[in-house]
Amino acid sequence: MKENPIRSLSGIPFLLGVVVALAVAVWLVATGIGPDPDNAGVASGGSIVGGLLLGLLAFLSLIGLYTVQPNQAAVISLFGKYVGTVKANGLRWNNPFYSKKKISLRVRNFESGKLKVNELDGSPIEIAAVIVWQVVDASEAVFNVDDYESFVHIQSESALRTMATSYPYDQHEEGQVALRSHATEISQHLKDELAERLADAGVQVLDARISHLAYAPEIAQAMLQRQQANAIIAARTRIVAGAVGMVEMALAELQKNGVVQLDEERKAQMVSNLLVVLCGERSTQPIVNAGTLY
Numbered sequence: 001m002k003e004n005p006i007r008s009l010s011g012i013p014f015l016l017g018v019v020v021a022l023a024v025a026v027w028l029v030a031t032g033i034g035p036d037p038d039n040a041g042v043a044s045g046g047s048i049v050g051g052l053l054l055g056l057l058a059f060l061s062l063i064g065l066y067t068v069q070p071n072q073a074a075v076i077s078l079f080g081k082y083v084g085t086v087k088a089n090g091l092r093w094n095n096p097f098y099s100k101k102k103i104s105l106r107v108r109n110f111e112s113g114k115l116k117v118n119e120l121d122g123s124p125i126e127i128a129a130v131i132v133w134q135v136v137d138a139s140e141a142v143f144n145v146d147d148y149e150s151f152v153h154i155q156s157e158s159a160l161r162t163m164a165t166s167y168p169y170d171q172h173e174e175g176q177v178a179l180r181s182h183a184t185e186i187s188q189h190l191k192d193e194l195a196e197r198l199a200d201a202g203v204q205v206l207d208a209r210i211s212h213l214a215y216a217p218e219i220a221q222a223m224l225q226r227q228q229a230n231a232i233i234a235a236r237t238r239i240v241a242g243a244v245g246m247v248e249m250a251l252a253e254l255q256k257n258g259v260v261q262l263d264e265e266r267k268a269q270m271v272s273n274l275l276v277v278l279c280g281e282r283s284t285q286p287i288v289n290a291g292t293l294y
Contacts, residue, residue: 003139003202006076006084011065011091018058018065025055064096073138075101085138103138110153111211117161119179120168124216127164127179129190131156132207133198140202148201156208159193169215179213186210239279247274 028051068074068089076083076098086092087105094100109132119125133152135141141148164179167186171178177185190208198205215224251267 001082001140001143003137004082004084006086008074008086008088008092008094011067011093014061014065014093015091018062021054021058021061025051025058027051028054060096061093064093064098065091066094066100067091068102071104071106073103073105073135075103075138075142077101082139082143101142103135103141105135105138107132107134107206109133110156112153112157112160114212115157115161115164116216117164119164120166123169124218125164125169125179126212126214126216127160127210128212129156129160130207130209130211131194131205133194133203133205135202136204137202140200145201148203151201152198152203155197156194159190159197163190163193169213179210183210236279240275243275243279247271250274 028047031047031051033048066074068086070089072087072089074086074092076086076094078095078098083098086094086100109130111130112128114126114128116124116126131152135148145151163186166189167177167179167182169179171181179186187207187209190210191205194205194208247270251270
């Protein structure tokens, strides 16, 4: 089923013609009811019949009038057979026996409900998304699916579930795509998934973005502790790496300038002291050694 644009006539001339035809029909009927000058007391049956036929024709023409709003399409069918689609705005006229179903082509959006799904690692999460869409093929929206709006909502939730199970919540490896850290990639995946599912309904997906993402309440506290532990480990790793670099620099400068000659035991003691000072959470209290190391 593909859209077939058809022409429609402007409805203003037909509306004026209907008004004139109705006025003439009323005048003919009124004239026919009066006495015929040639046959006094006998009504003119020809005028009455002509007026009634003209009124019926005007009424049928009136049925063919319909309006099309901006960014709206009228899907035309004749006794169940698709004829075409009219997108011209304003008051239009087509065959009175055509049936018309109007479809909005405006951009629409909705937010899915919070879905509870298991992400790639099996942890339950809550996720929701905002979908921006519009109908681009009115004939497919009418004839390919039963209710295109309901179809969009159900398929959007299904695509969101499928996408959520394909990625972990957090990034565990370098370069791994995760729900929380790669919003652009996740949105594009969701958009592509929706476009594939909604193509048969004549719907185009303009944007799809996650609006809510969180761990399920039953594991939220445990996941928060894990995130805090990961953050502490990452911070400690960076602190230790920096401290080792500073110790290496200090030893190299002492040896280069010949300030003091240190044997291996003194170097080990100095490294230990510097690491304690640099990696400790609290400020250190120095102890002055008035004697020798031995």
